[in-house]
Amino acid sequence: MTHEEYLIRVFEKNYARVYKYVYKRIGDKNLTEDIAIDVFVEFIKFTKKRYAEDSDEVRRILTGIAKNLVKSYYKKEFKNRFSSIDENVNRLQSLYPSPESDLEKRERLSIIADVLENSTALNYYHRMCIFMHFFLGKSYREIARDLGISISQVRSNIEYGKMLLKNEVERKMGVKLEKEVMDEG
Numbered sequence: 001m002t003h004e005e006y007l008i009r010v011f012e013k014n015y016a017r018v019y020k021y022v023y024k025r026i027g028d029k030n031l032t033e034d035i036a037i038d039v040f041v042e043f044i045k046f047t048k049k050r051y052a053e054d055s056d057e058v059r060r061i062l063t064g065i066a067k068n069l070v071k072s073y074y075k076k077e078f079k080n081r082f083s084s085i086d087e088n089v090n091r092l093q094s095l096y097p098s099p100e101s102d103l104e105k106r107e108r109l110s111i112i113a114d115v116l117e118n119s120t121a122l123n124y125y126h127r128m129c130i131f132m133h134f135f136l137g138k139s140y141r142e143i144a145r146d147l148g149i150s151i152s153q154v155r156s157n158i159e160y161g162k163m164l165l166k167n168e169v170e171r172k173m174g175v176k177l178e179k180e181v182m183d184e185g
Contacts, residue, residue: 007040007044010040010043010058011040014058014059014062015036015040017059017062018036018039018040018062018063018066019032019033019036021063021066022035022036022039022066022069022070024145025070025145025146026070026073031073035066035069035070035073036066038069039062039065039066039069040062042065042069043061043062043065047061067148070146071128071147074128074131074132074146074147075128077131077136078117078127078128078131111169111172111173112165112169114172115165115168115169115172116130116131116165119164119165119168121164121167121168122161122164122165122168125147125149125153125157125161126157126158126160126161126164126165127161128143128147128157129143129147129154129157129158129161130157130158130161130162130165132146132147133154133158140154140155140158
């Protein structure tokens, strides 16, 4: 069997499984198809050794690649969502609501977006859990499944991330915020 025939067999035996894994995490058929194909492209690029086409080792490698590509998708989505503050004012307000003028809101929301995107205090999981919950409207269970962590870790990342976010925003704005402001949402 040639190397090309081997890769075709790996694709045929594992595509449905990879597609299902990605679709459960992304939920968009077109995007899922693209990512599923990318999984096999990455497999081809980095796998020199031959495994049995339907072995646990191949499934483990493909699942690992799929997990990383899904995480990369959410990272890109996170960056794209912060490209324009005006588009995200309502979502940011659900995270951080308060009665103030539009100019003050925009300034505060700009600071929140900057902190959420650039703060070194927030790690990857804090950012992604907050983003996926407040901006994409995902449940704790969906976030846990998508990021491959437990529901309690999601809850903890959101709560601790909100506290870190609040502290950073207070530091940048130079004012003390009420606890309830970050607890709503």
